[in-house]
Amino acid sequence: MSGSSRSPNVHGRRARSLAAGGLTLAVVAELSSAGLLGLSGWFISACAVAGAATFSSFSYVAPSGGVRAFALARVAGNYSKRLVLHAAALRRVATARAGLFDRAAATGRAQEDGLWSGELLDRSMADADSAGMALIESTTRFAVTAALTTGAVIAVGASTSLAPAAVLAAGVVLMAVIAHRTPGTTRETEQHTRKALRGELVTAVDAWTELASLGAAEQLAARTTARFTRLDSAREAAGRRRHRTTLATGLIGAATLIATAVTGSAPGAPTFVFVALLSLGVLAQAEQLANAAQARATAKAAHRRLTSVPLTANDPTIAQIRSWRTEQDIGFADYLLPPMALRPGRVLGATVARGAMLVVTGRSGSGKSTLLRTLASSLRQATEGRGGRPAVVAVAADDHLFTGTLGSNWRLANPALTDNDVDARLAQLWLNDSGLTATTPVGPGGRQLSGGELRRVYLGRALALNPHVLIVDEPTTGLDDRTARHVLGILTNLPDTTVVIALHAVPAWLESSGQVTQLPLDHPGP
Template sequence: MTHPETDGVTLREALTRLAPWWRLHDQYRRRLILGVVLMMLTACSALGLLAVSGWFITASALTGAALAAGAGMTLDVYTPGSGIRLFAVSRTVSRYLERLYNHDTILRLLASLRGTAFAALVTMDPARVAARRSSDWLNRLTADIDTLDALYLRLAAPPLMALGLIAVLVALVAVWLPTTAAWLAGFLVLGWAWLTLGQARWGLVASRRRVTTLESLRSALMETLRGQAELEAYTALGSARQRLDEIETRLLRDQWRLAVITAIGNGLASLVIGLSWLLLLASAMQGMMDERLTPAVMVMLPLAAMALSEGLAGLPAAFTQAGATLGAAERLNELSSATRPLEGRHTLASGAVQVQIQQVSWRYPGAWFEALDEVTLEITPGTQMAICGASGSGKSTLAALLTGQTRLQSGSITLNGQPIDACSPESLAHAVGCLTQQVELLDASLADNLRLGARQASDEDVWQELEAVDLAEWVAQLPQGLATRVGEGGRQVSGGQARRLGLARLVLTDPGLLILDEPFSGLDARTAQRMAQRLEGWFKARTVIYLLHEHDLASPRPGTQSITRVWRLKD
């Protein structure tokens, strides 16, 4: 992707980058079109109200003056009076309905956009996910998606409504002043082009950069708050604050520039409306002198031009910030382009899984060395083996490949004779279970966390697995039992309890291949031994891979006595 400060973006390039998100808008096409119609009805009602009011006030004044002078004259006050009431009511009602309807549409659209972005994120290669901070991905799902609401609400519907309003005004003027209408149309279209495309181009760099800077500010602020104790202990808090000040200075500089551009755009919008008013006033006065127009029509046409503010006044502010929407779309496109296609269709039978790994090599983006280098390994069904290696030798990478979270770069992996890429994601999720060193618990009850992968598990099943991991007595003593919430990130439970809850959750899913990364770390020897004995029968019916730093078959650590084979990864 090109850098916004150094490379320009053509209109075609911008439309290409926004195209994926326009396609998502397409599913709400009817609602979006109806929203524009409601906006158009509001603007036309304002134009009709000003035009009829100007005509009626002038006609009433002239009729009163004629009657005062003794001349005979009549005026139908009921028809224009009804028209004024009609336009006043329709303007109020249509504006209310437009705001209510369009914002409801946008909320539905944002939900779809956020769902699409989240679906792309969860299918992304873990290596790509780990390459950025969690706050960056959160920013994609929140701030960037919210910024995309401008795509319709500010960048599509308002300019279309403004063009429609210009067309109605020009058509009205053409009834009495055809030549003036042609000049007015050309002038207003040029003004519309500048207030949209011109403002967008002028504010493109600053608005795109502002969103990126704002993202950097959020990330830096979160890092500073989380690491405040360490920063203060190492007397580095001052430098962190200085970094935040520098980011804020850049942000304020861009915001000031955008404010100036918007102010100039607002001034130009007022100038376009004012010059249109003067053009119509001068032409109408000339027409009245030529007896082509009545005095009431002469006043009506310039007043109608004042309704242009309904369509043009909001364009500069919206299009000056168009670069922010473009930047958000570009970052979300990066997220979508990094997803892995889920094309697998084969399923895996229940029971122990046979694993064959042939010449598998894998390197993380930007890494100097391979995480795995031509690994070849065969594991027969029902085997309990340990894969050993030092930190960084590739154990976690191998686990990610076996669970399908990471795609192969070279070599092959087959499960029960089926290439892992050909297995459906649902089949892999049910057949392969992995207990990582970092167990993720949701801010929900113990029961909800345990049933995360087995929604149909009964309370009896849950208690049975809690007994297997030596937690049943502890849960039974809790005032709310299984309904006890574990807190955000599992903060209400200890690290050892979290790992045992993770193991119980894994057992409930009943996979045929288990990958256990240091399953008994953080546990005392007696607890580890009790857990291993209770799970021994269940493990024997499955293929179990232990990821350990070291294992001695002659003198195994507590809980690992059932391991019958050891295979070591090269450092």
């Protein structure tokens, strides 16, 4: 127990150690690169000066050894840096993603309450990547620039005087300030705008017939054109900002390089070349700070979103529903419901036998759909399928069909279904009267089917799973009285499945049959 409780701390220490090791290797590699650049320039200049002299006692042994040492350190440092930093960044990405799913699993209600949509999940995964890769794209660049500037200032000050060292330090600080003021979320905003625009275009293509019949095609085209124009304008503005930042840092870098080289006492040619090349390496590194600042701003925004995703609707006054249990010993207890689901202080309990039906009734807004979603979520958390059957299957009021045929949609639930099996189930639900077969295409989102047909197709797909508990929200929506009675008759005749449905009111024939238990949710009148 104690070992498992220490495990997260151990993993956290290892991750921090890996990141610190990667940053150290990055600093060593860049210092070696700058040292190699400066020492090589000094060495070549010193050799040239010595060769031009009539008599010279210049020894090339020590400088050439230093060049080789810097070169080896640079190669080894760069290779090791890539290995360690990428491992540390990937571990951070994996930790962020795992934490995201852990938070969702801990609440359990997030998906059922519609808080975890596909779009939100996609964005959260991208945010986890941005937060993790900030170690390479932002933190490392800032750390390397700081260490390189410190080392270069010390080397320049020691080889010449304090004046050029101070000029170099001031130039790097000014470039860092300009980089920090650069907008950091431009790329993120542009990606979000493009994503929204793509979504609207796809929706418009799917609904083009309806839009044309409504006379809204021209308005949609004008709105889409306006959005394209805004996107292009935003891109141009962002490009101008990036260009201004690049130009400003380049000019400051050039001025700093010139001022560093000419400031102070006149050095010899080798020292002059050493200072110039070393300063050039530092200033080239400082020019990358604009990209580092942008990556840092993107990572901070990603972290804020990752830690502020709404997962629950906690409220100390929320009522509780306790001890729901079916005859198959599938149940749950002590979970919270949103305030609109039940009256304050109301506690519900029910036992439903196998093959029986619970009907949740109430007018619109009384909390029927919320209650059914919560039941389904809690059953999924508390149980597992038995004998290959799922514990619970829920059919929401806004269920979804995928583009394809009826057969391909139903086989998502049960891959063993043949076309003949699908046709038999369609006949059971009276869908064959509409000419529907296993090979009938449903169109995008089931667009080619009527509302009543969709409800029965959703129900048939759920029945193909043969769950222990079947939860259906408004199964008779869009059906005439005769078809609605037939569908309810099918649901009351499932001998091995407990059925929970939501209706505005129980039909008289079903109420008098004695086959259902009612759970009214209507709020009391004023």
